Amino acid sequence: MQDLKGRVAVITGAASGIGRGAAEALAAEGVRVMVADIDDAGAAETVALIAARGGEAAAIHCDIAQDDALEALKAATLARFAQVDIVMNNAGGIIRGLPEHIPVEEWQRVLNVNLLSVVRSNLAFLPLFIAQGHGHIVNTASFAGLYTYAFDRLPYAAAKAAVIQISEGLALYLRPQGIGVTCLCPGPVQTGIMRSMREFGPPTDTLGPDARFGLKQPAEVGQLVVDAIRHNRFMVPTDEQVRPLLVDRATDWDGFLQERIDHPHVVMKAG
Ligand SMILES: NC(=O)c1ccc[n+]([C@@H]2O[C@H](COP(=O)([O-])OP(=O)(O)OC[C@H]3O[C@@H](n4cnc5c(N)ncnc54)[C@H](O)[C@@H]3O)[C@@H](O)[C@H]2O)c1
Structure with a gap:
C-alpha cells in the first residue's frame, strides 16, 4: 500500500507502547487512526499526541477479550471514518510462572487476549477487506513466538507462536x-508491558531473548510498521539479528537448546 495519505487504520492496544508508536508513525503519514484500548486515559492521550502534530485520530473503549468487541470496533470505525484500510492487532499481555504453577484458567485468559483476539479480528474485518479488494493486516507477535527463550511464560509464547502461524x-x-x-x-521494546504482568508461583529469573538484541523504542517500531505496510513485507522483526539466530536453531536444534541451558541470558535475577 504505497499511498498512505487519507487511509484509515484501526490499532488495538494503541494507548501505550508499540501500538501508540505505530499510531503516531502512521498518523504522521496522513493515516487517520482509530485508537482502541481498555485504557481510556491512555487512548485519549494518544489521540491528543496525534492531534498536536496535525493528525487525525479517535479513541474507542475496546476489550479485545470480548467476543463482540471487534465487530463493534469495525462498526464504530466505519461510522467515524467511513472506511478501514489497515487493521493492526496489537494489544496483548504477558504472564510469568513456571508451567506447573499456571492454572488452566490463566492459560485460557492469556490465549483469549493474545490469540483469540486475532481470530475475532479476522471474523470482523476479513469480509470487509475481501469485499473491497484491498487492505493491510498487521499482527503483533513476538520473538517469544519465533523461538522459546524462557520457560516461565509458556501461555504467552504459545499464543504468539500461533499468531505467527495464523x-x-x-x-x-x-x-x-x-x-x-x-x-x-x-x-x-521499551513499553509498559511489564505493568500488567500477572505472576504465579515462586519468582523466577527474567530470561531475555538474547544478549545481541538492544532495547528498541516504540517510535522505531512504529516506523517499521509504516515501511512494512508501504512495501508489503510479511516478517518484520524489530531486530534483524534474530534471523541468523533462527538459522542456528534450524541447523542444530539440540545444540541451540543446550546453548540456552548452559548460558541463559538473565536480564534480571529473581527477587
Ligand atoms: N514490549 C516488548 O518488549 C514486546 C516484545 C514482544 C512483543 N510485544 C507485544 O507488543 C504488543 C504491544 O505491547 P507493548 O509492549 O506495547 O505493551 P503496553 O503494555 O505498553 O501496551 C499494550 C496495550 O494493550 C492494551 N490492552 C491490554 N489488554 C487489552 C485488551 N483486553 N483489550 C484492549 N486493549 C488491551 C493495554 O491497555 C496497553 O495500552 C503486545 O502484543 C505484546 O505482546 C511486546
Missing part, C-alpha cells in the same frame, strides 16, 4: 486478493 496462513490466502499481511515480531 499470519503466515493469512498471507498465503490474502496476498492474491490484494490484501497485505505483516507479522510484526518485537524483541525487547
Whole structure:
C-alpha cells in the first residue's frame, strides 16, 4: 500500500507502547487512526499526541477479550471514518510462572487476549477487506513466538507462536486478493508491558531473548510498521539479528537448546 495519505487504520492496544508508536508513525503519514484500548486515559492521550502534530485520530473503549468487541470496533470505525484500510492487532499481555504453577484458567485468559483476539479480528474485518479488494493486516507477535527463550511464560509464547502461524496462513490466502499481511515480531521494546504482568508461583529469573538484541523504542517500531505496510513485507522483526539466530536453531536444534541451558541470558535475577 504505497499511498498512505487519507487511509484509515484501526490499532488495538494503541494507548501505550508499540501500538501508540505505530499510531503516531502512521498518523504522521496522513493515516487517520482509530485508537482502541481498555485504557481510556491512555487512548485519549494518544489521540491528543496525534492531534498536536496535525493528525487525525479517535479513541474507542475496546476489550479485545470480548467476543463482540471487534465487530463493534469495525462498526464504530466505519461510522467515524467511513472506511478501514489497515487493521493492526496489537494489544496483548504477558504472564510469568513456571508451567506447573499456571492454572488452566490463566492459560485460557492469556490465549483469549493474545490469540483469540486475532481470530475475532479476522471474523470482523476479513469480509470487509475481501469485499473491497484491498487492505493491510498487521499482527503483533513476538520473538517469544519465533523461538522459546524462557520457560516461565509458556501461555504467552504459545499464543504468539500461533499468531505467527495464523499470519503466515493469512498471507498465503490474502496476498492474491490484494490484501497485505505483516507479522510484526518485537524483541525487547521499551513499553509498559511489564505493568500488567500477572505472576504465579515462586519468582523466577527474567530470561531475555538474547544478549545481541538492544532495547528498541516504540517510535522505531512504529516506523517499521509504516515501511512494512508501504512495501508489503510479511516478517518484520524489530531486530534483524534474530534471523541468523533462527538459522542456528534450524541447523542444530539440540545444540541451540543446550546453548540456552548452559548460558541463559538473565536480564534480571529473581527477587
Ligand atoms: N514490549 C516488548 O518488549 C514486546 C516484545 C514482544 C512483543 N510485544 C507485544 O507488543 C504488543 C504491544 O505491547 P507493548 O509492549 O506495547 O505493551 P503496553 O503494555 O505498553 O501496551 C499494550 C496495550 O494493550 C492494551 N490492552 C491490554 N489488554 C487489552 C485488551 N483486553 N483489550 C484492549 N486493549 C488491551 C493495554 O491497555 C496497553 O495500552 C503486545 O502484543 C505484546 O505482546 C511486546
